[in-house]
Amino acid sequence: MTQTEQSDIREPADGEGLFGRVSLGALRLPNRLVMAPMTRNRAGADGVPTPLMEAYYAERASAGLIIAEASTPNAQGQTYPDIAAIHRPEHVEGWRRVNDAVLAAGGRPMFLQLQHGGRVGHPETSGLVPLAPSAVALPEEIGGRRPSVVPRAMSPADIRTTVADFAQAARNAVAAGFAGVEVHSANGHLLHQFLTADTNRRTDAYGGSVERRIRFTVEVTEAVAEAIGPERTGLRISPGHTVNGIAETADETHALYPALLAALRDHRLAYLHLAFADPDTPDFRRLRDLWPGTVMANPLLAATLPADGGRAAGERLLAQGADLIALGRAFLANPDLVTRLRTAAPLNEVKDRYFMYVGGATGYTDYPALAVR
Numbered sequence: 001m002t003q004t005e006q007s008d009i010r011e012p013a014d015g016e017g018l019f020g021r022v023s024l025g026a027l028r029l030p031n032r033l034v035m036a037p038m039t040r041n042r043a044g045a046d047g048v049p050t051p052l053m054e055a056y057y058a059e060r061a062s063a064g065l066i067i068a069e070a071s072t073p074n075a076q077g078q079t080y081p082d083i084a085a086i087h088r089p090e091h092v093e094g095w096r097r098v099n100d101a102v103l104a105a106g107g108r109p110m111f112l113q114l115q116h117g118g119r120v121g122h123p124e125t126s127g128l129v130p131l132a133p134s135a136v137a138l139p140e141e142i143g144g145r146r147p148s149v150v151p152r153a154m155s156p157a158d159i160r161t162t163v164a165d166f167a168q169a170a171r172n173a174v175a176a177g178f179a180g181v182e183v184h185s186a187n188g189h190l191l192h193q194f195l196t197a198d199t200n201r202r203t204d205a206y207g208g209s210v211e212r213r214i215r216f217t218v219e220v221t222e223a224v225a226e227a228i229g230p231e232r233t234g235l236r237i238s239p240g241h242t243v244n245g246i247a248e249t250a251d252e253t254h255a256l257y258p259a260l261l262a263a264l265r266d267h268r269l270a271y272l273h274l275a276f277a278d279p280d281t282p283d284f285r286r287l288r289d290l291w292p293g294t295v296m297a298n299p300l301l302a303a304t305l306p307a308d309g310g311r312a313a314g315e316r317l318l319a320q321g322a323d324l325i326a327l328g329r330a331f332l333a334n335p336d337l338v339t340r341l342r343t344a345a346p347l348n349e350v351k352d353r354y355f356m357y358v359g360g361a362t363g364y365t366d367y368p369a370l371a372v373r
Contacts (some may be wrong), residue, residue: 006281016259016316016318017032017318018031018032018033018311018314018315018318018325018341019031019032019338019342020032021031022063022064022272022323022324024270024294024324025033025231025232025270026179026182026189026231027065027086027108027179028108029065029107029108030062031041031063031064031323032064032318032323032324032325033063033064033314033327033337033338033341034063034065034066034067034296034324034325034326034327035060035063035065035066035067035326035327035328035329035331035337036067036298036326036327036331037067037068037069037070037113037182037236038069038328038329038331038332039069039080039083039355039357040053040056040069040356040357040364041078041080041081041082041129041357041359042056042082042357042359042360042364043083043084043085043094044082045081045082046085046090047072047078047083047084047085047087047089047091047293048072048084048085048090048091048093048094048281049084049094049097050094051070051097052153052360052361052364052365053084053094053098053274053365054097054101055101056101056155056332056364056365057098057101057102057107057110057325058101058102058104058105058107059105059289059335059365059369060107060160060294060331060337061102061105061106061107062106062107062336062337062338062339063107063331063337063338064108064324064338065103065108065110065111065324066107066108066110066111066279067110067111067112067113067182067273067326068084068085068095068098068110068111068112068113068178068281069113070083070084070113070114070115070184070189071083071084071085071086071091071095071112071113071173072084072085072086072087072114072116072117072169073085073086073087073114073115073116073117073162073165073166073169073170073277074087074124074162074165074169075087075122075127075128076116076126076128076130076131076162077115077116077117077118077121077162077165077190078121078144079115079117079120079121079125079142079189080142080357081125082144082359083148085167086112086114086167086172086173086176086259087168087169087172088195090318091172091176092172092175092176093176095112095173095176095177095178095227096141096176096265098110099176099177099178100177103177108179109177109178110177110178110179111179111181111182111234111270111291112173112176112178112180112181112182112345113181113182113184113236113340113360114166114169114173114181114182114184114224115165115184115185115190116162116165116184116189116190116191117130117189117190117191118130118132118133118151118189118190118191119131119132119136119137119138119148119151119190120138120142120188120189120244121142121151121299122142122146122148122149122363123141123149123159124146129149129151129152130149130151130261130348131152131153131158131162131204132151132153132154132188132190132193132199133153133154133156133190133193133194133199133201133206133207133216134153134199134200134202134207135150135151135153135262136150136151136198136199136201137149137150137151137154138244138245139245139303140244140245141229141307143357147171150181152168153202156204159216159219160208162190163216163223164218166183166220166224167223167224167226167227168185168227169181169372170224170227170228170232170233171227171228173228174232176218176229179232179321180228180229180231180232180233180234180270181224181228181232181233181234182234182235182273183217183220183224183233183234183235183236184236185217185220185221185235185236185237185242186236186237186238186241186275187238187241187259187275188241188242188243188244188245188246189244190311191216191220191254192237192238192244192246193215193246194206194213194214194215194216194217195213195214195217195248195256195260196213196246196247196252196256197213197246197252198246198247198248198313199245199246200213205268207331210255210256210259211259213256214256214259214260214263215221217235217260218260218263218264220364221233221235221264221267221269222264222267225254225267225269227313228247228308229272230268230269231266231268231269231270232270233269233270233298234269234270234271234272234273235264235269235271235272235273236273236275237257237260237272237273237274237275237276238257238274238275238276239253239257239274239283239287240253241252241275241276241288242281253283254283257287258287258290261287261290261291262290263343265290265291265292268293269293269321270293270294271293271294271295271296272287272291272293272294272295272296272322273296273297273326274295274296274297274298274322275298276298276299276300277299277300277312277322278300279297279299279316279317279319279320279322283318284297284320284366285321288320288321288322289321290299294324295321295322295323295324296321296323296324296325296326297314297317297322297324297325297326298312298325298327298328299313299314299316299317299327301313301329305329305330305343305347305350307347308341308342308347309325309327309329309330309334309337309341309347310325311338311341314327329350330347332350332356333347333348333349333350333351333367334347334348334367335367336369336370338368339370340370345370348367348368351363351367
């Protein structure tokens with residue numbers, strides 16, 4: 001396993017495998033299983049977390065760490081209806097209640113993912129024309145419901161304001177009780193749109209060469225780290241993943257992410273989160289070797305969740321140098337996932353995708369835990 005140069009951020013684990021204890025900054029995690037951030041559309045129309053969300057996260061408090069779902073740092077960044085936010089006092093209060101519920105259930109302070117949708121937004125949702133690196137529309141419907149719109153290319157002033165909004169959102173998250181935040185530079189949202197040439201057609205200091213296209217992600221990450229501390233700041237990337245209309249070529253992937261990691265490797269961030277990670281590829285091992293600190297890996301799994309919920313894939317990633325394993329759908333369907341994996345108990349099946357995003361308790365807080373004997 002790659003040796004870390006961040007002894008004050010990640011201490012040696014007490015045990016190997018998914019159930020070994022490990023430290024992440026000031027947090028002492030009881031296991032290496034992380035609940036990945038998953039958009040569930042259960043916030044209020046104003047972005048305020050709801051009591052249903054309090055129950056949902058509290059049910060999953062046995063995770064080594066929870067990364068709460070993507071929350072917008074400003075109104076312009078909203079993607080879909082009923083998405084959580086973190087830019088107004090009522091958002092802070094709502095998230096504080098969620099954190100309190102998780103702590104009361106025996107969990108640890110969570111991290112919060114900060115996400116600006118960029119062109120993945122719509123005036124009918126946010127009331128605003130989406131912003132993006134360039135005026136290039138999403139080549140698909142927004143959320144499968146309405147035609148996309150051409151975003152407005154961000155001006156230098158827009159860029160400065162958005163960087164400042166991310167920093168303030170991070171301060172808000174800490175005020176709400178989060179241990180830290182995860183900067184979302186993945187999955188085709190705003191920061192990822194700056195990284196790729198198909199969505200970033202700028203000719204100024206933020207477009208063109210790889211060094212210029214990574215600049216926005218670097219500036220946002222640096223601003224967040226300065227606002228709350230690098231030990232509270234994580235970064236998520238999804239190399240080669242083409243969701244939300246991203247057309248990232250293999251050559252582009254090979255050039256982009258080593259450059260991005262090189263620009264941030266000395267900032268002593270809490271972790272690097274690799275989404276859709278495949279332990280059998282040279283790309284994963286290359287990025288693991290390039291990053292001096294904690295690597296969290298979200299395994300690439302089939303459309304149908306495997307019977308083990310991703311445990312075997314997670315163990316392969318640990319063997320290739322990952323430090324933490326982030327699982328999504330397995331935690332979605334199993335509030336007691338850690339116990340089920342530890343005891344090899346059967347997992348609940350994930351309900352139809354329709355129930356993931358429509359609001360209400362169905363497909364959200366109605367998944368049963370194992371019977372207590």
